[in-house]
Amino acid sequence: MPFNPTSLQAAIVDLDGTMVDTLGDFVVALTGMLDDIGLPHVERAFIERTIGKGSEHLIRHTLAQSAGEPPSQAMFEHAWQRYQAHYLGINGQHADVFPGVAEGLQQLRAAGLKLACLTNKPLSFAQPLLASKGLDGYFSFVFGGDSFERKKPDPLPLLKTCEALGTAPAHTLMLGDSANDAQAARAAGCPVVLVTYGYNHGEPVREVDADGFLDRLDQLGLSRR
Secondary structure, X not given: OOOOXXXXXXXXXXXXXXXXXXXXXXXXXXXXXXXXHOOXXXXXXXXXXXXXXXXXXXXXXXXXXXXOOOOOHHHHHHHHHHHHXXXXXXXXXXXXXOOOHHHHHHHHHHOOOEXXXXXXXXXXXXXXXXXXXXXXXXXXXXXXXXXXXXXXXXXXXXXXXXXXXXXXXXHEEEEEXXXXXXXXXXXXXXXXXXXXXXXXXXXXXXXXXXXXXXXXXXXXXXXXX
């Protein structure tokens, strides 16, 4: 990898598609939402391509895909309320931690790195999910898509997370699964490594500008300090 792993002081880790396979949760919550407002279901593959840019983006595009036209603000607000109710009701029940994630987080901690989780998922969804999967104890901070004024791929969330960690971006590794994470890291000045099994909006992840790629999170190979 072009960056020096021994210079790392912290790591920022994405959630959906990086640590937890949450596609099943999204499918169930969105299907319930569409049923509530009387719209046809959308395909699972569409949902997989659309997740990763925040719940507002997901809901607006799902409504447009289902109805054949962009939703009105009133429809969006109603759909958002129904989506929240469904998602909070099933959060984590149709999701699984990817192989190698717990081991990878343990390796990062053993190497002396401080860890933060940074996701575009709302914080009220992210925190219970991490807790239900036994991953919350690894992180000093957890920030969601509503924690800051802007979401990834804007660099602001990464810069704010680095501030919280007390580390410079150049010494803070971004671990994610998509171009969203890579673009945010590049703009913030963080090195970035992507996992190959995530959701990258239906595009080949190895075509993204990143410093490295992992088939499992525990393949980063940082040594103990």
